[in-house]
Amino acid sequence: MMDPEVLERIAARRAELDGLEEQLVKQLSEVRAERDELAVAERVWQRMSEQLANERTEAGSPVVQVAGRAVRLVPDRAPGVVESALPAEYQRILTAVRQAAGPVSTRQIGEVLGLDTGVRGKLEPLRGKLTKLADRGWLHKRPDGKFTTRA
Incomplete structure (x- = not known):
């Protein structure tokens, strides 16, 4: 036991x-x-x-949230940043400026892109995009308000 x-x-x-x-x-x-x-x-x-x-x-470019809205970024032009990094609409604008013979106005680019250029309100968003491209180094904005491509 x-x-x-x-x-x-x-x-x-x-x-x-x-x-x-x-x-x-x-x-x-x-x-x-x-x-x-x-x-x-x-x-x-x-x-x-x-x-x-x-x-x-x-x-064609990153999408971020700004104030709760989706916004596409337009990258700065820099070594290694290719044009295809831009949104498709911005690429079309660059192509239209490049194909122009010399400096072009917002109205001329609007005509090439098929916008109703008779309505000022239709051109202002385009002017903003052209200015943004110039600010980011993709285009050159001349003092007369016309745009050219950068070399």
């Missing part, structure tokens, strides 16, 4: 191990749940990254 003290120690150790097992099972469950959440987050991130990459490719 076993000593009652030994039986008591065995029972106490068994209870201690049962409690530890319960804690480990709970921790393992939490770890698995978090790992599943991370897997879902990774898939969502991957999908969003692909969508953003597609949008940037289609838009």
Whole structure:
């Protein structure tokens, strides 16, 4: 027959191990749940990254949020920054200025692009884009308000 003290120690150790097992099972469950959440987050991130990459490719330049609105960035002209980094509309404007024989006005570019040049309100957004291209180094804005390409 076993000593009652030994039986008591065995029972106490068994209870201690049962409690530890319960804690480990709970921790393992939490770890698995978090790992599943991370897997879902990774898939969502991957999908969003692909969508953003597609949008940037289609838009031709990065899209950022400004005051809650999506805005395309027009990058500064710099070594290594190619014209294809510009949004498609800005590329069309650059092409129209490049094809002109000399300095061109906003109205002339509007005519080339097929805008209704008789309405001043239609030309102001174009003037803003031409100015932005000049500010970023893609075009040169002359003192008379006409634009030329940069060499």
